[in-house]
Amino acid sequence: xxxxxxxxxxxxxxxxxxxxxxxxxxxxxxxxxxxxxxxxxxxxxxxxxxxxxxxxxxxxxxxxxxxxxxxxxxxxxxxxxxxxxxxxxxxxxxxxxxxxxxxxxxxxxxxxxxxxxxxxxxxxxxxxxxxxxxxxxxxxxxxxxxxxxxxxxxxxxxxxxxxxxxxxxxxxxxxxxxxxxxxxxxxxxxxxxxxxxxxxxxxxxxxxxxxxxxxxxxxxxxxxxxx
Amino acid sequence: xxxxxxxxxxxxxxxxxxxxxxxxxxxxxxxxxxxxxxxxxxxxxxxxxxxxxxxxxxxxxxxxxxxxxxxxxxxxxxxxxxxxxxxxxxxxxxxxxxxxxxxxxxxxxxxxxxxxxxxxxxxxxxxxxxxxxxxxxxxxxxxxxxxxxxxxxxxxxxxxxxxxxxxxxxxxxxxxxxxxxxxxxxxxxxxxxxxxxxxxxxxxxxxxxxxxxxxxxxxxxxxxxxxxxxxxxxxxxxxxxxxxxxxxxxxxxxxxxxxxxxxxxxxxxxxxxxxxxxxxxxxxxxxxxxxxxxxxxxxxxxxxxxxxxxxxxxxxxxxxxxxxxxxxxxxxxxxxxxxxxxxxxxxxxxxxxxxxxxxxxxxxxxxxxxxxxxxxxxxxxxxx
Numbered sequence: 001x002x003x004x005x006x007x008x009x010x011x012x013x014x015x016x017x018x019x020x021x022x023x024x025x026x027x028x029x030x031x032x033x034x035x036x037x038x039x040x041x042x043x044x045x046x047x048x049x050x051x052x053x054x055x056x057x058x059x060x061x062x063x064x065x066x067x068x069x070x071x072x073x074x075x076x077x078x079x080x081x082x083x084x085x086x087x088x089x090x091x092x093x094x095x096x097x098x099x100x101x102x103x104x105x106x107x108x109x110x111x112x113x114x115x116x117x118x119x120x121x122x123x124x125x126x127x128x129x130x131x132x133x134x135x136x137x138x139x140x141x142x143x144x145x146x147x148x149x150x151x152x153x154x155x156x157x158x159x160x161x162x163x164x165x166x167x168x169x170x171x172x173x174x175x176x177x178x179x180x181x182x183x184x185x186x187x188x189x190x191x192x193x194x195x196x197x198x199x200x201x202x203x204x205x206x207x208x209x210x211x212x213x214x215x216x217x218x219x220x221x222x223x224x225x226x227x
Numbered sequence: 228x229x230x231x232x233x234x235x236x237x238x239x240x241x242x243x244x245x246x247x248x249x250x251x252x253x254x255x256x257x258x259x260x261x262x263x264x265x266x267x268x269x270x271x272x273x274x275x276x277x278x279x280x281x282x283x284x285x286x287x288x289x290x291x292x293x294x295x296x297x298x299x300x301x302x303x304x305x306x307x308x309x310x311x312x313x314x315x316x317x318x319x320x321x322x323x324x325x326x327x328x329x330x331x332x333x334x335x336x337x338x339x340x341x342x343x344x345x346x347x348x349x350x351x352x353x354x355x356x357x358x359x360x361x362x363x364x365x366x367x368x369x370x371x372x373x374x375x376x377x378x379x380x381x382x383x384x385x386x387x388x389x390x391x392x393x394x395x396x397x398x399x400x401x402x403x404x405x406x407x408x409x410x411x412x413x414x415x416x417x418x419x420x421x422x423x424x425x426x427x428x429x430x431x432x433x434x435x436x437x438x439x440x441x442x443x444x445x446x447x448x449x450x451x452x453x454x455x456x457x458x459x460x461x462x463x464x465x466x467x468x469x470x471x472x473x474x475x476x477x478x479x480x481x482x483x484x485x486x487x488x489x490x491x492x493x494x495x496x497x498x499x500x501x502x503x504x505x506x507x508x509x510x511x512x513x514x515x516x517x518x519x520x521x522x523x524x525x526x527x528x529x530x531x532x533x534x535x536x537x538x539x540x541x542x543x544x545x546x547x548x549x550x551x552x553x554x555x556x557x558x559x560x561x562x563x564x565x566x567x568x569x570x571x572x573x574x575x576x577x578x579x580x581x582x583x584x585x586x587x588x589x590x591x592x593x594x595x596x597x598x599x600x601x602x603x604x605x606x607x608x609x610x611x
Contacts, residue, residue: 074315075287079330126317128373129394181255181318182333 044158044214051150052206058143059199065136066192072123072133073185081189087174088115088190091197093205098213099159102151105202107165109148111174112195116141118175119188126181140195147202158213248274249331251323257337257423260312260368265296267304268323270331278303280326286319312371313338340368341425345376345400345418348429351533352436354443354469355525358408360391361401362418365427374422378402383413383433408436410526441533442522443467445479445501450516450543451591457510457546463502464518467535476524480534481505486513486542486597511547513597515540542598544590573600 070076089111095101120137127133155164176187249270258264268283270276279297283290283305296304303323313319318335325331343365350360360378364370378391391402408414414436418429445464453459462481481494481503497503508514517537525532577596578588 072315073317074320076320079328080333083330123317126373128316130397130399181335182251182320182322185317185320185335186330186333 044154045210047150047154047157048206048210048214051147051154052203052210054143054147054150055199055202055206058140058147059196059203061136061143062140062192062196062199065133065140066189066196068133068136069123069188069192072127072131073189076185076189080186081193083186083190085176085187085190087176088187088194089198091194091201093198093201098209099155099162101205102155102158102209103162103164105205106148106151106155108198108202109144109151112144112191112198113141113148114174115191116144116195119191122179122184122188126184249323251321251332251334253334255318255335255337257339257372258310259424260310260338260340260371262310262338263306263308264310264336265304265306266321266334267298267302268332269302270323270325272301274301276301276325276331281331282324282326284320284322284324286314310336310338312340312368316371316373337372337423339370339372339374339422339424340366342366342369342374342420342422342427344427345420345429348416348418348432350416350432350434351439351441352408353441355410355436355440356408357406358404358414358436358439359396359401360404360416360418361398362429363400364420365429369420369422372422372424374420376400376402377419377421378416379419380404380414380416382409383415410436437525438530439533440522440525442469442477442520442535444535444538445518445520446538448516448518448538448541450514450541452543452546453504455546457548458506458508460505460508460514460516460543460545461502462505462516462518462541464538466501467520467522476522478521478523478531479503479518480521481516481518482537483514483516485509486515486601508545510545513542513544513594515542515598515601517541540598540601542594542601544594544597 070081089108091108093101093108094104116137120134120141123131123133123137152164155162176183179187249268252267252269253264256264266283268278268281270278270281278299278301281303282292283295283303285307290305290307294305294307296306298304305321313336318337320333321336322333323331345362345365348360348362350358352358358380362376362378364374364376376394379388380391381388391404393403393405394401396403412435413433415431415433417431420427420429445467447463447465449463450460451463453461464479466477476499478499479497479501481497482491483494483505484491494503494505505514505516517540519537520535522532523530574593574596577599578592581599
């Protein structure tokens with residue numbers, strides 16, 4: 001019995017090493033893939049429709065979020081929200097063709113996230129714990145992240161040959177350095193105002209994209225089906 | 228002195244190269260209520276702004292120029308006396324503007340008072356499993372600025388000091404300790420309050436978890452008639468489930484009222500029975516009844532616990548008096564019939580919706596409807 005086991009051991013050792021190596025390779029492969037969003041192919045129209053609905057929801061909530069924000073900062077005139085601040089994403093969507101515009105939506109969503117997070121951190125120190133502002137900020141952050149992922153998936157499905165640039169890195173230039181309280185209040189207002197305006201533009205853009213891109217794809221698919 | 232300050236303190240802190248460049252001193256100060264403050268706004272000479280065109284606002288309201296002082300061509304001060312508590316916890320907005328209204332700089336003022344000793348610290352345990360505590364701020368002034376309250380506890384004769392972590396139970400000035408509590412050993416508990424102006428600590432309370440136990444209200448509270456006795460009802464209830472395993476004794480309390488009344492009558496000497504007969508009631512009348520429980524003798528503890536919440540109201544009606552019934556058959560012209568008819572219509576509508584038809588019709592069903600009606604009226608009144 002033991003001799004039999006002894007005879008088996010070298011082979012077992014080798015195959016075990018191979019299995020371990022394979023496992024390590026698989027883990028490395030999965031790790032590299034997991035950074036990208038895993039998308040299931042969905043019909044073009046329904047994916048964009050879902051994203052459009054989500055955008056409308058976030059936009060509606062952003063209106064209330066900005067109101068709640070202003071109330072909790074005290075009397076702030078519209079002037080504060082219009083002050084110019086570096087590095088806060090502008091609300092405009094850029095690009096000429098649908099792929100560029102979709103990419104612009106995606107990268108803007110990603111760009112807003114660290115600012116929303118920073119505003120949440122700052123307001124956590126300024127507001128009482130029971131403030132509804134904090135939960136609304138958190139919801140806005142989560143939903144925007146979800147929207148970015150959806151847009152990413154739609155982009156990959158519609159334009160599989162076009163690469164998505166690497167995600168913006170959170171660094172010292174993306175959010176402002178430490179600010180005094182008044183600056184924090186102004187910063188938060190500027191971020192949320194631009195965020196609201198951005199979402200309004202995204203709503204219009206997704207409607208346009210849906211009619212442009214999905215119709216074109218349907219026509220192309222129908223034509224192919226004839227052959 | 229202030230002029231020198233204006234000259235020395237100017238540092239071009241900017242939001243960006245395109246934003247106004249000015250500095251307010253002091254920046255984000257914490258101040259006592261009733262105190263005075265002189266703040267300065269110093270603008271960069273390159274801006275080409277003269278300080279005598281600038282003005283100040285506080286929470287959006289322009290401050291009178293009589294409170295200003297021109298310290299230098301690019302430095303304007305404002306003096307505020309008898310400061311009131313901050314309007315919001317994020318601070319009052321003291322802002323320096325250029326003559327055309329642009330914001331040059333701002334400073335957030337935190338006006339309040341140092342905390343006083345938190346008071347009325349009380350704690351209770353639900354079924355010996357956890358501990359909730361509440362307290363009241365010692366003073367009003369501390370509520371104007373962000374004041375942090377930390378509930379701390381330790382076992383009396385040994386053990387390290389621990390902090391309660393869950394302040395999010397929905398109510399202010401409460402904290403919840405969910406687990407890992409020792410029994411038969413006294414705890415020392417206190418609250419520390421701190422804000423930018425000072426700190427304070429409450430008195431320490433000492434308690435054994437077993438002495439502050441409360442529980443859930445009794446379940447399955449049923450109220451029913453006692454045969455045809457027109458002045459009595461009987462109430463039955465179950466022992467609160469959580470304490471069934473280790474409750475040696477419980478005492479109960481019943482309260483009841485007429486349907487149209489807000490005055491409760493309390494029956495105290497119920498003891499540890501799970502039923503009780505109410506007597507001396509009015510005939511032909513709907514009564515609402517509630518029961519609550521006080522766990523006593525938990526694990527041999529001699530002290531009484533804390534009364535639970537009252538159970539949901541249960542209702543029943545006493546039988547009509549024979550004498551009254553015979554006298555009441557003659558309706559008053561018009562009025563009684565229409566009221567009764569309307570009520571019956573409402574009742575049948577409710578039965579169709581909630582009781583799936585009229586097959587289970589009984590006086591009990593009618594009583595349930597009266598309870599439901601009462602609750603609906605209460606909700607409507609609260610909304611209004």
